[in-house]
Amino acid sequence: xxxxxxxxxxxxxxxxxxxxxxxxxxxxxxxxxxxxxxxxxxxxxxxxxxxxxxxxxxxxxxxxxxxxxxxxxxxxxxxxxxxxxxxxxxxxxxxxxxxxxxxxxxxxxxxxxxxxxxxxxxxxxxxxxxxxxxxxxxxxxxxxxxxxxxxxxxxxxxxxxxxxxxxxxxxxxxxxxxxxxxxxxxxxxxxxxxxxxxxxxxxxxxxxxxxxxxxxxxxxxxxxxxxxxxxxxxxxxxxxxxxxxxxxxxxxxxxxxxx
Amino acid sequence: xxxxxxxxxxxxxxxxxxxxxxxxxxxxxxxxxxxxxxxxxxxxxxxxxxxxxxxxxxxxxxxxxxxxxxxxxxxxxxxxxxxxxxxxxxxxxxxxxxxxxxxxxxxxxxxxxxxxxxxxxxxxxxxxxxxxxxxxxxxxxxxxxxxxxxxxxxxxxxxxxxxxxxxxxxxxxxxxxxxxxxxxxxxxxxxxxxxxxxxxxxxxxxxxxxxxxxxxxxxxxxxxxxxxxxxxxxxxxxxxxxxxxxxxxxxxxxxxxxxxxxxxxxxxxxxxxxxxxxxxxxxxxxxxxxxxxxxxxxxxxxxxxxxxxxxxxxxxxxxxxxxxxxxxxxxxxxxxxxxxxxxxxxxxxxxxxxxxxxxxxxxxxxxxxxxxxxxxxxxxxxxxxxxxxxxxxxxxxxxxxxxxxxxxxxxxxxxxxxxx
Numbered sequence: 233x234x235x236x237x238x239x240x241x242x243x244x245x246x247x248x249x250x251x252x253x254x255x256x257x258x259x260x261x262x263x264x265x266x267x268x269x270x271x272x273x274x275x276x277x278x279x280x281x282x283x284x285x286x287x288x289x290x291x292x293x294x295x296x297x298x299x300x301x302x303x304x305x306x307x308x309x310x311x312x313x314x315x316x317x318x319x320x321x322x323x324x325x326x327x328x329x330x331x332x333x334x335x336x337x338x339x340x341x342x343x344x345x346x347x348x349x350x351x352x353x354x355x356x357x358x359x360x361x362x363x364x365x366x367x368x369x370x371x372x373x374x375x376x377x378x379x380x381x382x383x384x385x386x387x388x389x390x391x392x393x394x395x396x397x398x399x400x401x402x403x404x405x406x407x408x409x410x411x412x413x414x415x416x417x418x419x420x421x422x423x424x425x426x427x428x429x430x431x432x433x434x435x436x437x438x439x440x441x442x443x444x445x446x447x448x449x450x451x452x453x454x455x456x457x458x459x460x461x462x463x464x465x466x467x468x469x470x471x472x473x474x475x476x477x478x479x480x481x482x483x484x485x486x487x488x489x490x491x
Numbered sequence: 492x493x494x495x496x497x498x499x500x501x502x503x504x505x506x507x508x509x510x511x512x513x514x515x516x517x518x519x520x521x522x523x524x525x526x527x528x529x530x531x532x533x534x535x536x537x538x539x540x541x542x543x544x545x546x547x548x549x550x551x552x553x554x555x556x557x558x559x560x561x562x563x564x565x566x567x568x569x570x571x572x573x574x575x576x577x578x579x580x581x582x583x584x585x586x587x588x589x590x591x592x593x594x595x596x597x598x599x600x601x602x603x604x605x606x607x608x609x610x611x612x613x614x615x616x617x618x619x620x621x622x623x624x625x626x627x628x629x630x631x632x633x634x635x636x637x638x639x640x641x642x643x644x645x646x647x648x649x650x651x652x653x654x655x656x657x658x659x660x661x662x663x664x665x666x667x668x669x670x671x672x673x674x675x676x677x678x679x680x681x682x683x684x685x686x687x688x689x690x691x692x693x694x695x696x697x698x699x700x701x702x703x704x705x706x707x708x709x710x711x712x713x714x715x716x717x718x719x720x721x722x723x724x725x726x727x728x729x730x731x732x733x734x735x736x737x738x739x740x741x742x743x744x745x746x747x748x749x750x751x752x753x754x755x756x757x758x759x760x761x762x763x764x765x766x767x768x769x770x771x772x773x774x775x776x777x778x779x780x781x782x783x784x785x786x787x788x789x790x791x792x793x794x795x796x797x798x799x800x801x802x803x804x805x806x807x808x809x810x811x812x813x814x815x816x817x818x819x820x821x822x823x824x825x826x827x828x829x830x831x832x833x834x835x836x837x838x839x840x841x842x843x844x845x846x847x848x849x850x851x852x853x854x855x856x857x858x859x860x861x862x863x864x865x866x867x868x869x870x871x872x873x874x875x876x877x878x879x880x881x882x883x884x885x886x887x888x889x890x891x892x893x894x895x896x897x898x899x900x901x902x903x904x905x906x907x908x909x910x911x
Binding site: 299371462465 | 527569572579583725729730736737740741743744748750751752754755760761764773
């Protein structure tokens with residue numbers, strides 16, 4: 233048992249030394265209580281639906297989400313819009329399809345199987361419209377940033393006046409959580425920017441939380457299934473380990489008293 | 492060993508066994524006499540076999556859905572994560588499985604170092620092990636390239652560029668490795684092919700590793716030769732099987748924790764950004780298990796010498812049986828070696844830590860000192876220690892320290908004599 237304890241300490245050491253690798257350049261992110269953290273973490277359904285609203289009304293004008301389909305909005309473990317709602321959402325977008333039998337491309341209302349419509353035709357068009365900066369695709373954005381959800385949540389609220397010693401070019405903004413503090417995106421949220429259907433007060437903080445929750449789901453659509461299966465798997469393993477431990481004791485008792 | 496006189500009981504069994512002695516092999520494996528004092532550090536061989544099989548099975552499944560093309564690889568990984576049934580589970584097992592594999596192999600190697608398992612007559616087992624370890628690093632490195640994220644791309648660029656340090660032909664070799672003038676689609680497809688091939692090479696070497704082990708038999712914590720079979724040994728089945736099984740389950744709990752609750756903590760966030768040859772990440776770092784060697788590479792100011800140092804750091808292990816001049820195997824009876832052993836462990840952990848840090852200032856200085864010490868340990872301390880060290884008296888048999896007149900002794904003898 234002493235050896236196992238040692239082994240466990242080594243494992244812990246490796247994990248901590250790895251995750252603190254870049255401790256030197258970390259800033260304290262804003263914290264909030266995420267419902268999807270922890271052993272039984274689940275998404276807050278209402279927050280996901282509000283988050284989708286913020287994404288589609290605010291972010292989607294520049295940021296694509298190319299790995300998601302409209303059908304995902306109605307799937308279990310996500311915002312869980314009803315199928316009719318998801319169909320209506322899909323139909324509100326114009327999708328380019330084709331070519332038809334005349335060889336022409338045409339547009340039609342979106343279907344559940346369509347991917348989220350992209351705001352720009354290609355990267356160059358996106359850069360041209362945003363002063364040379366490419367608004368990153370948001371599908372896996374929270375997993376692609378070191379600070380994860382806390383970073384995105386903080387960044388959305390991190391806009392402030394630049395200190396006097398920092399000079400900003402045209403179209404560059406100061407954000408205290410951005411790497412290097414300079415960001416090409418103007419503050420995207422302001423109080424009351426969207427009108428929530430469920431009457432929630434649309435403060436910047438609330439919208440940041442909702443949209444970040446939505447982004448966590450878009451990056452990890454099977455998070456709830458993972459947490460549920462993980463709990464079962466680990467409980468199963470622990471019970472089996474205990475049983476095997478006693479079998480082992482019994483078998484080894486033929487040889488000696490102490491394994 | 493009892494396998495020479497083994498004969499299957501049934502007629503069919505005898506007929507088959509005379510033509511292909513698989514049953515003799517099975518009998519040898521279950522009866523294989525194992526020192527009874529093996530501690531839990533000896534369970535990692537079984538754990539590693541489990542890791543290899545897990546990687547092969549999950550890897551085959553992933554390969555059915557993955558597309559090895561520079562334009563589609565990243566998207567196909569997202570397809571696996573989102574739309575393939577339990578694709579997220581299979582991929583997270585495979586990705587974290589690599590880390591678990593290395594965790595287990597490092598424990599396995601350091602167990603060998605502590606108990607002197609590499610010494611005569613087990614040098615071949617040890618050298619095959621080092622080759623397996625080298626192949627594991629190659630497989631892990633190429634596997635990390637396949638998702639075609641930023642760290643995949645730039646990691647591949649940095650590591651393949653190391654070959655350009657070779658005088659005269661270096662640049663040509665790099666172009667040949669890439670299949671072009673930069674890391675691109677031809678690099679990805681060949682890495683995929685090799686990543687698919689290497690695990691099966693490892694599997695073959697594992698068979699040789701175990702075969703070579705079964706000639707002299709296991710070393711043990713006391714490090715003395717064991718008469719087989721005798722009261723010092725137990726048959727592999729059921730004693731070692733159940734103990735390995737128990738340890739494996741403990742290991743799987745840790746494994747499951749990572750897969751289900753922290754699947755990305757051991758990876759780098761940048762690898763969720765699709766590869767972009769135009770944008771270099773702020774810090775290019777390899778996976779945690781390669782960090783000590785990365786630190787050694789960067790601690791040498793000259794590129795060629797850095798590569799030589801990094802390779803030597805691994806290859807020096809292959810000649811370890813001849814560098815260690817001590818006749819005593821186990822560190823239990825080597826008071827000085829025991830201390831140097833733990834200093835080496837600390838040294839490697841420090842190298843791993845500075846490998847994750849930018850190579851500048853104090854970090855670089857620490858990396859240089861730690862690199863120098865690493866080679867000092869193997870090239871100077873170990874050879875000298877064998878002559879200078881005053882070792883403790885070694886017991887005559889492992890029964891002496893373990894049993895020491897236990898009342899169960901007679902029972903154990905009876906049980907053993909019954910099992911053929």
